[in-house]
Amino acid sequence: MEKISLKERFSYGLGDLACNLMFQLITAYLMFFYTDVAGIGLGAISLIMLVARVVDAVTDPMMGVIIDKTHTRWGKARPYVLWMAVPFGIISASMFLVPNFGGTGKFIYALITYILFCIVYTALNIPYSTMLSCMTDDVSDRLSFNMFKSLGASLGGFVVMGATLTLVAVFGQGDQKKGFFGTVVLYAVVGIFLLMICFKNTKERIIPETEKDSVTGAIKVAVKNKYWLLLCGITFFTFAGMILKNQSTMYYAKYYLNNEGIASLLMTIPTLLSFLMAFIIPALAKKIGKRNCILSGGLVTIAGNLLVLISKTNLAGILAGTVLCGIGLGLGMGVTFVMGAETVDYSEWQTGRRPQGIMTALMGFGVKLSMAMSGVVGAQILKFGGYVENSVQTEGALRAIQMNFIWIPVIFFIVVVILSLFYDLDKKYEKILAEIHERRN
Numbered sequence: 001m002e003k004i005s006l007k008e009r010f011s012y013g014l015g016d017l018a019c020n021l022m023f024q025l026i027t028a029y030l031m032f033f034y035t036d037v038a039g040i041g042l043g044a045i046s047l048i049m050l051v052a053r054v055v056d057a058v059t060d061p062m063m064g065v066i067i068d069k070t071h072t073r074w075g076k077a078r079p080y081v082l083w084m085a086v087p088f089g090i091i092s093a094s095m096f097l098v099p100n101f102g103g104t105g106k107f108i109y110a111l112i113t114y115i116l117f118c119i120v121y122t123a124l125n126i127p128y129s130t131m132l133s134c135m136t137d138d139v140s141d142r143l144s145f146n147m148f149k150s151l152g153a154s155l156g157g158f159v160v161m162g163a164t165l166t167l168v169a170v171f172g173q174g175d176q177k178k179g180f181f182g183t184v185v186l187y188a189v190v191g192i193f194l195l196m197i198c199f200k201n202t203k204e205r206i207i208p209e210t211e212k213d214s215v216t217g218a219i220k221v222a223v224k225n226k227y228w229l230l231l232c233g234i235t236f237f238t239f240a241g242m243i244l245k246n247q248s249t250m251y252y253a254k255y256y257l258n259n260e261g262i263a264s265l266l267m268t269i270p271t272l273l274s275f276l277m278a279f280i281i282p283a284l285a286k287k288i289g290k291r292n293c294i295l296s297g298g299l300v301t302i303a304g305n306l307l308v309l310i311s312k313t314n315l316a317g318i319l320a321g322t323v324l325c326g327i328g329l330g331l332g333m334g335v336t337f338v339m340g341a342e343t344v345d346y347s348e349w350q351t352g353r354r355p356q357g358i359m360t361a362l363m364g365f366g367v368k369l370s371m372a373m374s375g376v377v378g379a380q381i382l383k384f385g386g387y388v389e390n391s392v393q394t395e396g397a398l399r400a401i402q403m404n405f406i407w408i409p410v411i412f413f414i415v416v417v418i419l420s421l422f423y424d425l426d427k428k429y430e431k432i433l434a435e436i437h438e439r440r441n
Helices: 006-037 042-070 079-081 083-096 101-134 139-172 176-201 215-223 226-256 258-289 290-311 315-333 338-352 355-384 395-420 425-440
Strands: none
Touching: 006 042, 006 079, 006 083, 006 101, 006 139, 006 258, 006 355, 042 101, 042 215, 042 355, 079 101, 079 139, 079 290, 083 101, 083 176, 083 355, 101 139, 101 338, 139 258, 139 315, 139 338, 139 425, 215 226, 215 338, 215 355, 215 425, 226 258, 226 290, 226 315, 226 338, 226 395, 258 290, 258 315, 290 315, 290 338, 290 395, 290 425, 315 338, 338 355, 338 425, 355 395
């Protein structure tokens, strides 16, 4: 078996660092940027999210099939990391440059740039995630690759949560619109460079025959896989809970705690803990199982949110609850992509087909659908509560902010815990993989 170098593992992790510089920036700050900086209404934001998901419903499965039908000297998925790097950086920066076109003009500009971002992110991140099932099928190597992927994602989140508001102040000098644009340009340039390194230093080793299935044929293969369906649900509700909490943090700090400056700390703590957790996840997953990492992570995250709830405005209690949330998220999100690769193997064992592109694409669509749902739900709850930007909020608006920040995430993670109870692939995987190797040989 070919020995995989530390350089390759590290370089693969840089890809998720690049992706998360933008993903975390958008999930944490874009809604706040739209409402409180660009002056776009909550109803318009909900419409933007919904239209973008309609586009995703077409482009995500299409990208999956494209990957399955791709055959180049660089592999099936890896080439797209190179081809999409520059468009990804340019489109990302354009989202935080909202010209003063008036209300309708700003809405149209935001809609177009957000849709373009979703398309480019699909063409980059789905192939990048698919690479995990293409580089190796060794369990230990996959956990190692995933550790570096998690480290990259957590480091990207840590940078965004910890440095963004400071960079906005430095670049903007009192002008938040200018500050956000300068910050996102910096992240975009760094991201392009990191994606180039990721492409250069990685290699696909498992190259199945080019799939001949249509989109519907590949989806039919995927939906026969009960573990993939369960993992899609787990991933959807995990990201929905995380994203809704992240995008609500600025509102919670600014209006509920009357301390906007604490927002960076509340967002930085979970990402820092996720970064640290990534080092122990491989060993922990081998000891207790990947499913149990998700199960325990969901329970710890629920406990953390409830501790924040009962702490009200007590900062010590809020920070303690935030620490628990960070540990829980690190446990749960640290294994999902390895499990995704294993569900691809299960599909090959079950049906003889390996539609890894479409399976990864539809999981990716679930993540983006969770972004949309979080945006729409969060915006509508704020609107229903009577939220008015840059104003003293009513009791109804404060309850709406608390609902977004605590209660809805708790409900989502309860669903995660329930779904994880039905996932028992860990117990069967070694036998399944051995049978797959016998068939290939």
